[in-house]
Amino acid sequence: MKKRQLNYSADSYAYLPNNSAHRFAQAFALRIYRSNSIYSFIPKNACSTMRVSLAMANGCISSTADFNWIHCNNDTFRADLASLIQADYTFVILRCPFARIASAYLDKIVDTTGVAWELYDAVQRQIDIQDMSFRLFVNTITKPAILRANIHWQPQVDFLVYKDYDDYFNLETFAAAQSIISEKAQIDIIDARGLTRHGIERFELISNDTYADYLPDAIRTLKKAGQAPKPSTLYDDELIAKISKAFKKDIALYKSLFGTKNLMFS
Template sequence: MIRFFRYSNESYNNLNQNSKHKFAQSHALNIFGKEAIYSFIPKNACSTLRTTIAYANGCIRDKSDFNWIHKNNHTFSATLSELARAKYTFTILRCPFARLVSAYLDKIVSRDTVAWNYIDLHNRKIDIEDITFDFFVRSMSKPNIRDGDIHWRPQIDFLVYEEYDDYFCLENFSKVETVLRDRIGIDIIDVRPLTSHTSYGFNLIDDNDFSNIKPFELLKYKLNRALPHPKNMYNDELIELTKKAYSDDISLYQSKIDRKTLMYS
């Protein structure tokens, strides 16, 4: 079976100069001893999977060392020959609408360093309190903004292969655990309760329109272990803008995952 690369033939230049392929390859991680490749996509349980792989590759001893992964994002990036010879490949997709909300609430509202990088993408002409979710979504119509950070960059950009053996979805994470145990004999090390950038353990509020609420007001909710339900961040106009900005991701998700888990079809 030949594993065709998604972006390799988009340019006849040397493959090392093909930026789209190089980006996707750098996010394709080797699980040594299993001859398996996992393409990691930020905001799609990647901390849990990268911790699992770090353990499987003998670099950490248990989940208490999970912070090791943040300085080793590309330690296990696969070579071209390793990608071509892989016996098993997989990735985890996420509803694009939910992923965009997650990136916003995690990186912008929490005033992560990524938030200041987002301001730099606007040439520092905005203040952090200007970045409502409405503003954030509208900005994704500009390719330099949408592609400017890995946490909201389109998921399809991270996929080095045209096809994977398995496409999982974050919305059905239990399937990931079952299949990986059966296919390659690894157990997931779930670090979601240990990280500060997920909605794990938060109460979801679904009785308000949060699309134009200022980040500081949302941060107050977050400090009280509450977050808006993702659907309450959108209105009809923002839904359509997201569909346009992330059309490839939505098409990919609809073709590989059960449409019932897509927030807006």
Template sequence: MGRQLRHSGASVMPLTANSAHGFAAAHALVAYDSGSVYSFIPKNGCSTMRYSLALANGCISGPEQWSWIHANNHTFQASLRELVTAPFSFVILRCPHRRLASCFLDKILSRTQEFWALHRLTRDKLDPDKLSFRDFVMAISDTSMLRANIHWRPQIDFLVYEEYDAYYALEGFAQAIPEIENRAKISVHDARGLTNHATSQTWKQSPDAPRDICADMPLHELAALRREGRIPRSTDLYDAVLIEHVARLYAEDIVLYDQKFGNGDRLFPAFTQPGRTL
């Protein structure tokens, strides 16, 4: 039996004109030896997985060629037949609060092209020095802005199937690797040392320091901390208002995460979405 695509039946238009399916399908990649399909979601370990696929599919030979993946996000995009007949499908999800914090500390603090794209979309209203995490969250809170960039776009939008054979949490990714390698028939190679995208460093603070100490810290101060080798923890970017606001922005992502893994590994497990289902 073929797999059920998530968006195909929602429109009577030709599938090629179904934008929701087209977006999700563009992020569904094939491991050629096994025919397995992996849906990649930015900030969810996708550099490691895309690097591993590039090695497995014979397009690069080693770490000296790792940057090839940045120009080839969609090179291994699955065809319709490959989507429907895949023997194994999987996706890696992440706590939405952690994912957004990672996006900010990577893309916005580093002022990558994603920051300048957001700057243009807000008609240059964002001050590159004074912007804080709170400012960033408020800027992307508009419906169109929330989906303006794949690094903060809701995870639910990347799902091409109604159900995957396996859902893995990035919070437990190390434990998931053996199963991924066995079922997808690929070797997983950690790319964090190559990309420098990891935001696992923490800064030192006293145990009684307020948790929201960095919510309004401007980029120039955060950049100064980073130059000292320190960056905030994800939890340090949030106060109570931001916790709830982000949870509402990414309500469907939280429901999905909790349905698949429970809420124990989420950054703020006490905040749930009662009564919501997908």
């Protein structure tokens, strides 16, 4: 059995269940029972696809018709300490930090989901959600008090329960990774994008403008017409610099593992 080293356990000498950094990362470490595997799920990183796949592999749903089951069962497959240490296989799916933040905005803020209202509360209701351009969104979430206010933009490094995983994959090349995950974790990957409709795959991506200052209503109008901004067009140099600073550790990890080929801005 391979030795597993926890990422945040020694950061505090407190009773481990009271170690907030470890407790957070552990909450997102899910078990795949048949292969004794641990998958660390990170929101906006194919997490719905993977959670539907886990629910089916672990015998809790038998059809994608029940995909909404996953939203009520985020904790069902959560690993305990023994499962973390005794895992036979561990993996995580990372994502270009620039792409992840753009995705969080285009999905959660533009469509005025519950996450948008949580952000509204986090800023003491001082900013109207309908005034939340991408620029204002970035300026807001990169503030220390808001950076970890929601898991959909919280830094990816916070979700890593292990110092090292057997495999690190990235969403940008996920299609090529699926066969490896299926073989090692003994799980069939079920594409849930068409079920949750969280992504922008169904839209024509346009790049005829810089969309940093477009308001949500303007982007919703584009969506109704079957279009969406290409994620890179949400950024200008100022916003690239802000994300680069606030998500420095995420970017450094991504570069160290995958290089810069699939990083939106290098």
